[in-house]
Amino acid sequence: MNNPEIRLIKNKYIDYQKWDQCIAGSSIPLIYAQSWYLDLICPGWDALISGDYAFVMPLVHKRKLGMSFLLQPIYAQQQGIFPETDHTIQNAFLTTVRNRFKYVSINLNASHCEPFPEGFIVHTKENYILDLSPSNTELRNNYSKHTRRQLKKAEDSKVFIVKGLQTSEYFDLKNSAANGKLHQRSMQTLNRVMEYGHSKGNGVIYAAYNEHNMLCAAAFFIFAGQRVTYLNAVSTVEGKNSNAMHKIVDQFIQEHSGSALTLDFEGSVIPGIARFYKGFGAQAEQYYSLQSNRLPIPLRWFKR
Known part of the structure; x- marks a missing residue:
């Protein structure tokens, strides 16, 4: 697939109906990417959008000292690109993210997979889910x-x-x-x-x-x-x-x-809590955390 055109859309210009239809069409329509939930946890969120909402990625960013930071919001374990896609589109979005933001720290949803674009530090995390x-x-x-x-x-x-x-x-x-x-x-x-x-x-x-x-x-x-x-x-x-x-x-x-229903425990890096989830028969689901730090050198070490 050719590299898609990806636009950064400010919140006031996002078509919420098309957005929610896109999320609903995903194989993992996580609550963390639904418009009403994003409005609650990070009012004013923006987005990267490809085509007529064919692929979307919520963005929670801020500016500090004149530089742009893309961060993972609280109460949103996973976000990334929706719906699931191939490597070409996935990495086109992630390259856009890295080029636009001086500092990036985000969690992708479980549909993403390696390899990722150069310049990211990649960590593997585990979520726990239980089919009810x-x-x-x-x-x-x-x-x-x-x-x-x-x-x-x-x-x-x-x-x-x-x-x-x-x-x-x-x-x-x-x-x-x-x-x-x-x-x-x-x-x-x-x-x-x-x-x-x-x-x-x-x-x-x-x-x-x-x-x-x-x-x-x-x-x-x-x-x-x-x-x-x-x-x-x-x-x-x-x-x-x-x-x-x-x-x-x-x-x-x-x-x-x-x-x-599927019960989503959200996972934990704390062994005792992970054991608690697994004890009910929950299965591990892998997802990735990505970081990129292009801050000026004096600040780069501070944010590590």
Whole structure:
């Protein structure tokens, strides 16, 4: 395929209907690339677009000291080019990115593959996803022995799950668990996503309580098409000791087993968290993180 014409389009000129149709046509229509979600996590986002929205790539960038930075926004694990494409188009987009921005740090979606254009430092990361189409019995049979033991402990601790916790209660719990040491801007972004999810009916909080009816853990799940993302979670010391989060995830899996959904755990580089996801039978999905640093030498080392 010939190199495509790629244009940088400012947010106010993006046709949201065509954009969302393009994302929906992808084999992995991730929530992180849908226009309503981008508006919530990074208002004013721009895009690279090829043709009549044949291929698109969301851009979250800023200027500092007169130089352009392209960054991965919070609460968006993967982005990149949509829909899936060949190397010619993939690398034409990425070359455009590197030429336009002095500093680049982005995560691509799982449809991208090597080789990438020269000039990028490439890191491999793992996401964990679980197909919920099997029966609950089949899904539970794939739990690890460790996960089954943790669930038994949760049951022995009389942990029980309730859906529908209010967003304000969720943030009270996070604030308490973190001793008030939360990053306010990121919490404001998360609050926007959660409030939107509640208002539109595509977001839900599962809350865990101990035998004394005290809230000890909670998790927020958000749905987009046939994919549901385990976007955020919190546990108190009591919740960790009673394995309340294992109980929350198990409850979610029970309620959605036999469906067409895929549960996206988002992955982690922390071994204990990765083990938690894998313990429910989730499968690893590889994606790439790309960095390019063309800042002036005095700043280049500072940003490494």
